[in-house]
Each structure stands twice: as C-alpha cells, then as structure tokens.
Amino acid sequence: xxxxxxxxxxxxxxxxxxxxxxxxxxxxxxxxxxxxxxxxxxxxxxxxxxxxxxxxxxxxxxxxxxxxxxxxxxxxxxxxxxxxxxxxxxxxxxxxxxxxxxxxxxxxxxxxxxxxxxxxxxxxxxxxxxxxxxxxxxxxxxxxxxxxxxxxxxxxxxxxxxxxxxxxxxxxxxxxxxxxxxxxxxxxxxxxxxxxxxxxxxxxxxxxxxxxxxxxxxxxxxxxxxxxxxxxxxxxxxxxxxxxxxxxxxxxxxxxxxxxxxxxxxxxxxxxxxxxxxxxxxxxxxxxxxxxxxxxxxxxxxxxxxxxxxxxxxxxxxx
Amino acid sequence: xxxxxxxxxxxxxxxxxxxxxxxxxxxxxxxxxxxxxxxxxxxxxxxxxxxxxxxxxxxxxxxxxxxxxxxxxxxxxxxxxxxxxxxxxxxxxxxxxxxxxxxxxxxxxxxxxxxxxxxxxxxxxxxxxxxxxxxxxxxxxxxxxxxxxxxxxxxxxxxxxxxxxxxxxxxxxxxxxxxxxxxxxxxxxxxxxxxxxxxxxxxxxxxxxxxxxxxxxxxxxxxxxxxxxxxxxxxxxxxxxxxxxxxxxxxxxxxxxxxxxxxxxxxxxxxxxxxxxxxxxxxxxxxxxxxxxxxxxxxxx
Numbered sequence: 001x002x003x004x005x006x007x008x009x010x011x012x013x014x015x016x017x018x019x020x021x022x023x024x025x026x027x028x029x030x031x032x033x034x035x036x037x038x039x040x041x042x043x044x045x046x047x048x049x050x051x052x053x054x055x056x057x058x059x060x061x062x063x064x065x066x067x068x069x070x071x072x073x074x075x076x077x078x079x080x081x082x083x084x085x086x087x088x089x090x091x092x093x094x095x096x097x098x099x100x101x102x103x104x105x106x107x108x109x110x111x112x113x114x115x116x117x118x119x120x121x122x123x124x125x126x127x128x129x130x131x132x133x134x135x136x137x138x139x140x141x142x143x144x145x146x147x148x149x150x151x152x153x154x155x156x157x158x159x160x161x162x163x164x165x166x167x168x169x170x171x172x173x174x175x176x177x178x179x180x181x182x183x184x185x186x187x188x189x190x191x192x193x194x195x196x197x198x199x200x201x202x203x204x205x206x207x208x209x210x211x212x213x214x215x216x217x218x219x220x221x222x223x224x225x226x227x228x229x230x231x232x233x234x235x236x237x238x239x240x241x242x243x244x245x246x247x248x249x250x251x252x253x254x255x256x257x258x259x260x261x262x263x264x265x266x267x268x269x270x271x272x273x274x275x276x277x278x279x280x281x282x283x284x285x286x287x288x289x290x291x292x293x294x295x296x297x298x299x300x301x302x303x304x305x306x307x308x309x310x311x312x313x314x315x316x317x318x319x
Numbered sequence: 320x321x322x323x324x325x326x327x328x329x330x331x332x333x334x335x336x337x338x339x340x341x342x343x344x345x346x347x348x349x350x351x352x353x354x355x356x357x358x359x360x361x362x363x364x365x366x367x368x369x370x371x372x373x374x375x376x377x378x379x380x381x382x383x384x385x386x387x388x389x390x391x392x393x394x395x396x397x398x399x400x401x402x403x404x405x406x407x408x409x410x411x412x413x414x415x416x417x418x419x420x421x422x423x424x425x426x427x428x429x430x431x432x433x434x435x436x437x438x439x440x441x442x443x444x445x446x447x448x449x450x451x452x453x454x455x456x457x458x459x460x461x462x463x464x465x466x467x468x469x470x471x472x473x474x475x476x477x478x479x480x481x482x483x484x485x486x487x488x489x490x491x492x493x494x495x496x497x498x499x500x501x502x503x504x505x506x507x508x509x510x511x512x513x514x515x516x517x518x519x520x521x522x523x524x525x526x527x528x529x530x531x532x533x534x535x536x537x538x539x540x541x542x543x544x545x546x547x548x549x550x551x552x553x554x555x556x557x558x559x560x561x562x563x564x565x566x567x568x569x570x571x572x573x574x575x576x577x578x579x580x581x582x583x584x585x586x587x588x589x590x591x592x593x594x595x596x597x598x599x600x601x602x603x604x605x606x607x608x609x610x611x612x613x614x615x616x617x618x619x620x
Contacts, residue, residue, distance in 0.1 A: 020458045028470065140607075144600035146550040148557045149592035152572055156585050167580050258465055259554050273466050274558065277473045285470065292463040 010304075014297045021293040022075070022286065026068050029282040036060075036084045036280040058084060071283075075290065081283035083276070090287035093272060100170055101261065101268035105253040107184060108191035113246065115192070116199035121230050123200065124207035135200065142197035151190040151263045158186060170266040187264040191257060195249065199242055206238040213237075236310060243310070247303045251296035354608050357601035364598055368416035377407035379414045379566055392586055402571065402587045403578055411566050412594050418556075418567040419549045419598065422483055426548040427541045429487035434494025435537055441495070442502025443525055453499070459492040468551065469560065477560045486548050497540045501533045542606030546599045553595060568595045 037054050044050050055061045059070070074081060080090035123135045159167035164185075171183040210216065211234055219229045249256075258270030265271075269288055276284035367374065377383070382405035392400045399408040437456070441449040471485040505511065506529060514528050553569025555561060561570055568591040575588030 017458055017461050020454075021461050024458065024462070140603070141600060144546065144603045145596050146553055146569075146592075146599065148554060148569070149572060149596055152576065152579065152588045152592055156579055156589065160580060160583050160585075252463075254463075256463070256465060258469070259557065262558060270466075273463075274469060277466075277470050285466075289463060289466060292466070293461045296461050296463075 010301065014301055017297050018290070018294050019072070022072065022290050023068065025286050025289045026071065027064075029285065030064060036282055039280045040084060071286070080287040080290070083281050083284050085276075085279055085281050090284050093284060094269065094287055094291060097267055097269045097272045100172070100266050101254055101257065101270065103173075103180075104184065104187055104191065104257055104260070104266065104268060105250065107188045108195060108253070108257075109246065109249065111188065112192050112195035112199055116196045116203060117235075119196075120200045120203035120207060121235070123204045124211060125226065125230060127204075127208050136204065139197035139200045142193045143201075145193065147190050147194055148259050148263060150193055151186070151260060154186050154189055168263070168265045170264070187257075187260050187266060190260050190263075191253070198245060202241045202245060203238060206241055207234055210234045210238040239310065240307065243306060244303055247299050247306070248296075251292065251299040254292050254295055351608070353604055357604040360597060360601045361605070364416050365420060367413050368420050371413050371417065374413065376410040376413060379406055379410040382406060391584075399590055400586055403574055408571075408587065408590055411571060412568070412591060414566045415568045415571055415591065416594075416598075418479065418552060418565060419595075421479060422486060422548050422552040423545045423602075425483035426487045426490060427545055429483070430490045430494040430544055431537055431541055433487070434491040435498045435533065437491070437495040438498025438500075439502050439525060439529065439533060442499040443506055443521075443529065449499075452495070456492040456495050459489075464489045465551070465554065468555070469558065472555055472560050477555070477562050479562075479565060482552055482555055482561070486551050489551075490544050490548065493544070494537065494540070498533055498537055501536050502529055505529050505532045539606065539609040539612075542602060542609055546602040546606065549595065549599055549602070568592075 036058070037051060037060065040054060041047075041050060052061070059067060062070075071081065078091060080094075082089055083093060086093075119135055123132045126132050155167045158164050165182055167186075169183055171179040173180045207230075216229060216234060219233050224233075254269055256270075257268065258274060260266070261268040261270040262274060269291070273285065273288045275281075276288070383401055386401060386405070388401060388403055388405045390401045399412070402408050402411065437452050441452040468485045468489050471488065472481055475481045475485075511524060511528050514524050519528070552567065553572070556565070556567040556569030557573045559573065561567055571591035572588050572595075575584075575586075575591070578584040579588045
C-alpha cells in the first residue's frame with residue numbers, strides 16, 4: 001500500500017514539474033521581446049489590419065491564460081499546435097527530427113559505455129600505476145575539451161586530411177546502413193570523447209572504493225580469478241554514480257547535442273530548437289522543451305527505481 | 320562536456336547512491352606540478368587580457384592588406400598568422416580572452432551571490448521556504464539548460480551582458496543546491512548550537528558562523544562552473560549568437576571553420592580551440608585540487 005502511495009506522490013510531483021516547465025516556457029515566449037507576427041509578416045508588420053488578422057488566425061489575440069490552457073488541453077491529447085512558419089504540426093516536426101537525434105545519442109552512449117567500463121575496470125584494478133595515470137589524465141583532458149573544438153579537430157583530421165568520413169551532412173538510414181554510419185562517425189566521436197571520459201572517471205573512483213571492501217578481500221582469499229571479482233563482485237555495487245549520469249544523459253542529450261547537430265548539419269531536435277528559436281516559432285520551441293523536460297523527468301524517475309533493483313538495501317528501506 | 324547541466328553541473332549533486340562510500344579525499348595542500356602549471360597559465364592569460372590595450376600587439380580589428388588572409392604561423396610579421404579577415408590571430412587570442420574572463424568572473428559572482436543566498440536561506444530556515452525555493456530550483460534543473468540559454472540570448476540580444484546573465488541564470492540552481500546541502504550539514508554542528516546558546520541572532524549565525532564555512536566548498540564548485548561557463552560562451556559564439564564586435568575564442572573557431580574544411584588551413588580554427596582547451600583544462604585542474612581539499616561531494620551526500 002505504502003509503495004503505491006509513494007509512487008503516486010512521485011508521479012504527481014513529476015507531472016507538476018513538467019507542467020511548471022511548460023508554463024515557464026509559455027510565459028518566457030510571451031515576456032521576452034520578439035514577436036512571431038513580425039517575423040511572419042516582415043515589412044507588412046506595420047499594417048494593422050493584416051496584423052490583427054494574422055494574430056486572430058494564430059490565436060494570439062486571446063488572453064494569456066486562455067492561450068495557455070488551450071495549449072495544455074491540446075498537449076494532453078497529443079496536439080502541440082502548428083508551426084507558425086511551416087504550418088506543420090509540431091508533433092510531426094518532432095517525429096521527423098527525433099530519429100537522427102536518437103541515433104546520435106544511442107550510438108554515442110553505447111560506444112562510450114563499451115569503452116569506459118573495461119577502461120575503468122583496468123584503471124581501478126591497476127590504480128596508481130603508470131597506465132592508470134595515463135588513462136585518468138587523458139580522461140581529464142577530454143572532459144576539458146569543448147565539443148565544438150573537438151569537432152573542428154576531428155573534421156580536420158578525418159575528413160580533410162585522411163578523407164575517411166564526410167565532413168558534414170547526414171545520410172538517413174534509408175540511404176543504406178554504410179552511408180548512414182559513415183555520416184554519423186564524426187558526430188558520434190565528438191560526443192563519445194566527453195561522455196566516455198566522464199563515465200571512466202566516475203566508475204573508476206567508485207570501483208577503487210569497492211575494491212577495498214571486505215567482500216572483495218574474501219573473494220580474493222577464496223582464490224577467485226581477478227576478472228571474476230571485478231565483473232561479478234565489484235562492478236554492480238560500484239555502478240550507481242555511473243548509472244545515474246548515464247541515465248540523465250539520455251534526457252540531456254536530446255537537447256544537449258545541439259552544438260554537434262548544428263556543426264555537422266544533422267537534422268535533429270537540437271537543430272530544430274535553434275531554428276525555431278531564431279524564427280520565434282514559439283509553439284515548436286515549446287514542443288521541444290516539453291519533450292526534453294518530460295524525458296528528463298521520466299529518466300530521473302527511472303533512475304530512482306533502478307537503485308532499488310540494483311541494491312537490495314534500498315528495496316528494504318523503501319518497503 | 321556534452322551538456323552543461325547533465326555531465327558536469329549535476330555530477331556533484333547527484334542523488335546519493337546508497338551504500339557507496341566516497342573515496343578518501345586527497346588532503347594535500349600542495350598544488351603539484353600540474354597545479355603550478357595551471358596557475359601560471361591562468362595568470363598569463365588573465366594579465367595579458369587585462370593589459371591588452373597597452374601591449375605592443377596589432378589592433379585585432381584592423382585587416383593587414385599587406386599579407387594574404389589566412390597567412391600561416393610566423394610569416395609576414397604576424398606571430399601566429401592572420402585569419403580569414405586578415406586580422407592578427409595572436410592579438411585576437413589575447414583580446415578574445417577578455418570575453419572569457421568577463422564571463423568567468425561575472426558568472427562566478429552572480430552564481431555565488433544569488434545561488435548561494437537561495438541555498439543558504441533554504442538550508443537554514445527549512446520548512447515552507449525551503450520547499451518553495453527548492454521546487455523552483457528543481458523546475459529550472461528540468462529545463463534544458465543550453466536551449467534556455469540560447470533562447471535568452473537570441474531573444475534579448477547577443478551582447479555580452481545578456482550572455483553573462485543567461486549563463487548565470489542557468490547555473491544558479493546548481494549553486495543553490497550545493498549551498499543548501501553544505502548549509503544543512505553545518506547548521507547541525509556544535510558551534511552553531513554554541514553560538515545560539517550564547518544568544519546570537521539568526522542573522523549573526525548565518526553571516527558569522529555558517530557563511531564562512533559554506534563559502535569555500537561553494538567556491539570550489541564555482542571553479543567547475545567557470546570552466547563550463549567559458550565553454551558555454553564559446554558555444555554561443557560558435558552558433559553565431561554574439562555581436563560582430565565581440566572578439567571571442569568560440570567566434571574565432573567558428574570563423575576559421577570554412578577555411579579548414581575547404582582549403583585545408585587549420586591554424587585559424589585550431590589555435591583558438593587549443594587556447595580555449597588549455598584554459599578550461601587549467602581551470603578544471605585547479606578546481607579538482609580545490610575540491611579534493613574541501614570535498615564538495617562529501618558535503619552534498
């Protein structure tokens with residue numbers, strides 16, 4: 001009973017946060033200077049009759065609260081309004097742009113984890129050796145590398161000098177898997193560098209703490225092989241920080257890969273956000289923010305649940 | 320450094336993973352070789368950007384028509400060559416540091432004062448005020464930071480003040496969380512109780528007992544934010560969201576891109592990228608040392 005109650009309270013709070021974020025976005029687009037009508041009409045914007053007609057058409061003549069409630073009413077039914085510019089449904093635009101962003105994010109996350117887990121395990125096991133120091137120093141350097149600077153370096157090396165990959169542009173998966181992956185190689189690499197470095201450092205420091213625990217000593221004295229101790233005994237209790245950040249990045253990367261998407265001209269959610277901000281296409285901006293905030297909140301929720309799966313102590317504490 | 324909020328800002332205030340003990344803090348006061356190197360680099364950058372107008376360097380906004388644009392390093396009297404506009408790169412690197420410095424100092428000051436106050440008040444008074452303030456903070460954290468920042472700067476205009484205010488606004492929630500967590504631990508300590516027993520007012524306890532203790536961990540966290548702020552300003556400049564007048568490393572990288580992609584001229588984009596990297600690295604390195612000494616993460620848990 002209590003479990004259901006806690007869950008209900010949490011879900012209500014999540015919904016409240018999403019609602020608050022949407023309200024804030026809505027108010028911001030009204031408060032901040034810049035008028036979509038000006039952008040649409042251009043030189044005709046000073047013509048009062050035309051202006052009033054356009055405002056009426058877009059529903060901008062109604063009072064603020066009415067506009068907001070009708071927006072939320074639509075949003076609940078999956079209607080996020082139409083773009084002021086292209087007249088496309090916001091949901092259609094999001095659906096168009098989401099695959100590229102998702103592919104970028106999933107590939108980057110997958111590769112980062114595949115690289116960082118073995119690297120962190122090796123580094124933690126051989127803590128304070130020369131290899132460990134090389135790994136941690138490299139990771140530290142990569143964290144400090146702004147991803148646009150890294151993107152420039154990658155393009156110069158792999159596209160201009162070696163000509164292995166295209167410098168910019170995105171080939172959808174329909175154009176063939178090879179072409180698609182080739183066009184994604186550099187953008188993914190630009191994201192992987194930073195992610196991998198963060199993950200390696202997090203997992204390494206937690207692993208070092210775990211390896212000093214008594215149960216690891218016990219396993220060692222039983223004569224278990226090193227790889228067995230690392231994989232089966234130490235990895236799981238050391239993975240909390242890593243999992244938290246890993247999960248948060250699923251939400252964050254939807255909007256956080258803006259720079260990379262923009263640099264490599266990938267038609268993703270980030271690029272959509274920037275374009276619509278610059279064109280004062282508010283309904284689309286709101287759609288993007290709503291999407292990101294919702295996924296952020298959901299992911300946080302999932303992480304909380306994940307803790308109890310990973311650590312029996314949490315399960316008992318909350319039960 | 321994929322996203323301002325996710326990778327770095329939330330790392331120190333992650334929900335405390337149960338059952339994991341924080342690794343022992345390195346309590347050595349010494350900076351070490353890397354620390355000294357970082358300090359020297361930052362000192363050089365800071366001083367040279369401050370005294371830039373009096374340095375014997377070329378005007379960063381004057382095209383040298385005597386040499387071809389994008390001329391290479393060391394040729395024709397330009398130490399690091401010229402960029403796509405025929406501007407002297409060395410001089411622009413120094414002037415571009417000004418923007419980074421202003422952003423770093425501005426964001427650190429606003430973040431510590433505003434975020435610190437919010438966290439201090441919430442952590443000290445608890446109750447309804449804490450719930451209200453932290454609810455606002457949580458809402459802001461759920462907001463996609465970079466997109467909010469881009470929106471603020473795009474709507475309000477891309478001058479330096481708006482950039483500083485925008486980045487500060489995005490980083491205030493994280494400052495508030497750190498300050499609150501540190502306040503919570505300190506307000507239960509004996510010396511606070513002792514001060515209260517001695518009849519100190521709340522105002523006095525906050526200012527004289529808690530604030531000095533919260534300040535150092537907050538500053539240690541602030542150094543992390545400084546690195547992120549410099550990168551964030553660069554991101555905006557990189558997206559073209561700066562006024563044309565502003566000279567900034569991010570803008571220089573962006574300006575050098577076409578030459579890099581089309582004509583295989585790398586130094587115009589790579590030099591500012593490298594300088595920015597070294598600066599962020601130095602800030603992060605010092606911050607890391609600082610945090611090891613005043614273990615922020617420990618305080619948060």
